[in-house]
Amino acid sequence: MTTGKPPTSHDVARLAGVSQSTVSLVFRGAARGRVAPGTQQAVLDAARRLGFRPNADARRLRVGGPRMVLIAIPDIVNPFFARVFTGARGTAREAGFQVVLSVQRDLASVAADVAGQRVDAVLACSLDDGGRPLDDSVPAVVLDAEPPQGMGAVRFDIAPALTEVVDHLYRLGHRDILHLRADVDTSTFRERAAAVDAACAARGMRRARAAAAVDRDAARDTARAALRRERAAGRAVTAVVCDDDILAVGAYKAAQAEGLAVPGDLSVTGVDNVDLAQALTPELTTVDLPGETLGALGMRRLLAAVDGADQAAEVVRLPARLLIRGSTAPPPSRSSG
Incomplete structure (x- = not known):
């Protein structure tokens, strides 16, 4: 029987048959080398079944530090991506988020950077298609690319x-x-x-x-x-x-x-x-x-997802002229x- 209350990390731990500290490691992106891959998957599966989404603010209160967004682009020299990054970073900072820059060619490679950072959300621009870089606990939006299933996008x-x-x-x-x-x-x-x-x-x-x-x-x-x-x-x-x-x-x-x-x-x-x-x-x-409009709009939609909005899974098209x-x-x- 459901209580109507949102699921907690304790509920996830009980369903997965692990400790709450293990659940915390998985959702903090700190499980590599400390939690077996099969156990990580059991935690993610349990969270998915329960509809559990960790609250970013609560997570920060436990581990300390500001809220963080990772922005991934494929090329730091290309002036178009510099514009995208400028728009996204400005919007994130206005909302009180710090920004981490990741230069990667594909979505799968972003996972390593996410695992090594206390990241609350990911904005990925123009990366090679294929694969979701992280589990559903970290909101993500892609820019100028086809999104994996369940992930939002802003495209031209x-x-x-x-x-x-x-x-x-x-x-x-x-x-x-x-x-x-x-x-x-x-x-x-x-x-x-x-x-x-x-x-x-x-x-x-x-x-x-x-x-x-x-x-x-x-x-x-x-x-x-x-x-x-x-x-x-x-x-x-x-x-x-x-x-x-x-x-x-x-x-x-x-x-x-x-x-x-x-x-x-x-x-x-x-x-x-x-x-x-x-x-x-x-x-x-x-x-x-x-590019700056693309980055800013993508970041606004991502931050809305961090705050619990459902709009991040939509695909929005910007006009080109x-x-x-x-x-x-x-x-x-x-x-x-």
């Missing part, structure tokens, strides 16, 4: 914006484009590829593809090789659609190396709208993804038609 509505990119190029007269893809296997980049493919197919445009690491020099070399390959096959690519602004910088450099002018000979587009996009000459036509600048123009007359 990128497909309509990339469709608009292709439409813009089509209206200018481009019919042969190169999609310079990010060589990163995450749902956001798969979504970008699908959007470009579908938009090109709908308009009867020919689309070549090449994949590069999100690195200026790698993008330059990949784009240059692709342009040469297309030219050798008798095909004249007149525009390059890039998965992000750093790849677009590489496309600019590839054009320069091949003696092509941007946009007179080759139009270039990007995604992100980092400061670099307006530092280029000509300024880059790109899709604006407001095309910014037309000087890097796109009609193709050379010899390639129009």
